[in-house]
Amino acid sequence: MIILYIVLAVVVIVAFWLIAVYNSLITLRNRTDEAWSDIDVQLKRRHDLIPNLVETVKGYASHEKQLFENVTKARAAAMQAKSPEEHAKAENMLTNTLKSLFAVAENYPQLRASENFSKLQDELSDTENKIQAARRFYNGNVRDFNTKIQVFPNNMVAKMLGFGKYEFFEIDEMERENVEVKF
Amino acid sequence: MYKQIDSNKRRTVALMILFIAIILFLGWFFGWYTGYQYFWLGGAIVVSIGMTLFSYYRGDKMMLWSVRAKPIAKEDNPYVYRLVENLAITAGLPLPQIYIINDPAPNAFATGRDPKHASIALTTGLIERLENEELEGVIAHELSHIKNYDIRLMMVVAILVGIIAMMTQWLSYSWGGNRRGGGGGGIFVLIGIVLILVSPLIAQAIKMAISRRREYLADASGALLTRYPAGLASALEKISAYGEPMKRANNGMAHLFIANPFGSRSAKGIAHLFDTHPPVEERIAKLRKMA
Numbered sequence: 001m002i003i004l005y006i007v008l009a010v011v012v013i014v015a016f017w018l019i020a021v022y023n024s025l026i027t028l029r030n031r032t033d034e035a036w037s038d039i040d041v042q043l044k045r046r047h048d049l050i051p052n053l054v055e056t057v058k059g060y061a062s063h064e065k066q067l068f069e070n071v072t073k074a075r076a077a078a079m080q081a082k083s084p085e086e087h088a089k090a091e092n093m094l095t096n097t098l099k100s101l102f103a104v105a106e107n108y109p110q111l112r113a114s115e116n117f118s119k120l121q122d123e124l125s126d127t128e129n130k131i132q133a134a135r136r137f138y139n140g141n142v143r144d145f146n147t148k149i150q151v152f153p154n155n156m157v158a159k160m161l162g163f164g165k166y167e168f169f170e171i172d173e174m175e176r177e178n179v180e181v182k183f
Numbered sequence: 184m185y186k187q188i189d190s191n192k193r194r195t196v197a198l199m200i201l202f203i204a205i206i207l208f209l210g211w212f213f214g215w216y217t218g219y220q221y222f223w224l225g226g227a228i229v230v231s232i233g234m235t236l237f238s239y240y241r242g243d244k245m246m247l248w249s250v251r252a253k254p255i256a257k258e259d260n261p262y263v264y265r266l267v268e269n270l271a272i273t274a275g276l277p278l279p280q281i282y283i284i285n286d287p288a289p290n291a292f293a294t295g296r297d298p299k300h301a302s303i304a305l306t307t308g309l310i311e312r313l314e315n316e317e318l319e320g321v322i323a324h325e326l327s328h329i330k331n332y333d334i335r336l337m338m339v340v341a342i343l344v345g346i347i348a349m350m351t352q353w354l355s356y357s358w359g360g361n362r363r364g365g366g367g368g369g370i371f372v373l374i375g376i377v378l379i380l381v382s383p384l385i386a387q388a389i390k391m392a393i394s395r396r397r398e399y400l401a402d403a404s405g406a407l408l409t410r411y412p413a414g415l416a417s418a419l420e421k422i423s424a425y426g427e428p429m430k431r432a433n434n435g436m437a438h439l440f441i442a443n444p445f446g447s448r449s450a451k452g453i454a455h456l457f458d459t460h461p462p463v464e465e466r467i468a469k470l471r472k473m474a
Contacts, residue, residue, distance in 0.1 A: 038272060129269050136273050
């Protein structure tokens with residue numbers, strides 16, 4: 001009889017523990033998803049700034065057709081990305097095309113002097129900072145969540161309960177200062 | 184950190200109950216003494232609940248008004264606005280209302296009842312004197328107070344205690360002053376008793392709001408946000424090096440500022456008696472050790 005009670009007690013305790021773990025994992029996962037939407041907002045903002053930028057540069061350097069095509073293609077690809085890893089790759093490519101764009105802009109002093117251009121550059125740089133900030137928050141949440149599903153004894157049940165690891169979001173920072181090309 | 188948030192919320196409720204109890208006791212006492220029981224007790228109930236609600240919903244506006252803080256939009260000061268905006272994103276907080284106080288003394292505080300209704304105020308002195316990373320450190324420290332719900336507790340304390348302090352001061356001046364004019368000795372004794380009873384409770388309430396652990400936690404959380412504890416460390420050095428008091432400082436709010444608003448060299452104010460913040464040297468040392 002006693003054995004039966006002990007077994008029942010153990011079952012109840014394990015059940016309560018499972019519920020607690022499940023609930024905390026759900027909470028962490030929802031927080032992480034919400035943190036991702038922060039990044040998404042900033043990425044969208046970045047994508048929205050680019051057409052304006054391209055038009056402004058076209059106004060002064062209309063024959064750099066390849067450059068504009070690269071930027072536009074990279075932007076379209078970035079807007080299609082789905083998983084954090086895809087996003088990271090696409091955004092890095094976009095950053096590279098933008099770097100070339102700004103490097104070329106150095107050759108056009110009138111463009112550099114244009115107020116519109118410098119304002120757009122400012123906004124873009126601020127968006128980069130915001131993406132980094134949102135990324136730090138997101139990665140912090142990912143770290144907490146991944147840790148929680150990997151420690152013992154949670155790791156035994158995490159997969160069973162349907163919780164998979166989240167990927168970190170790693171994108172390169174664009175250079176803060178534009179390189180001054182002096183002749 | 185989540186334990187801190189719960190503890191703060193509980194303490195705020197406890198403080199409000201304590202406050203209402205004090206006022207009700209005073210009301211009962213005056214009612215018993217003067218014989219107009221219902222008047223005093225009824226008045227006490229209305230006053231205490233009214234003040235408690237006021238402190239919770241309007242406390243932040245009250246505090247900002249008392250230091251003449253002015254709200255800013257992005258265009259007014261894009262540098263500061265962007266700093267706060269980006270740090271709020273890193274913290275996962277909604278953007279608080281940003282206020283600027285026109286005062287050469289470098290100082291800052293945060294207030295509000297929860298992260299959705301929060302405000303952060305910086306003095307012009309702070310913005311001018313600090314470098315980027317130092318200002319970021321201070322803002323991150325204040326944002327951590329917002330995240331931890333420290334601001335709710337500190338705001339309620341500031342308003343309720345400030346009101347009681349004002350009332351007891353007024354009582355002792357207006358009635359104590361009549362002493363020599365032949366006013367009833369009985370009333371003087373009464374006031375004396377009331378003050379003796381209430382002062383330690385005020386001290387206790389303030390102690391509840393002040394906690395070295397809370398400040399250290401805000402320092403640490405802020406450092407985690409910026410990943411650059413040396414920023415806040417050198418900011419604190421600069422702030423404590425500036426000795427002058429702020430143009431408008433009062434006892435009720437002293438504990439909310441990041442530095443003693445009566446001036447680091449001053450012995451004035453409750454700030455000195457109750458040591459509202461842990462000593463600056465210790466805070467700087469702890470931050471530098473993190474680096």
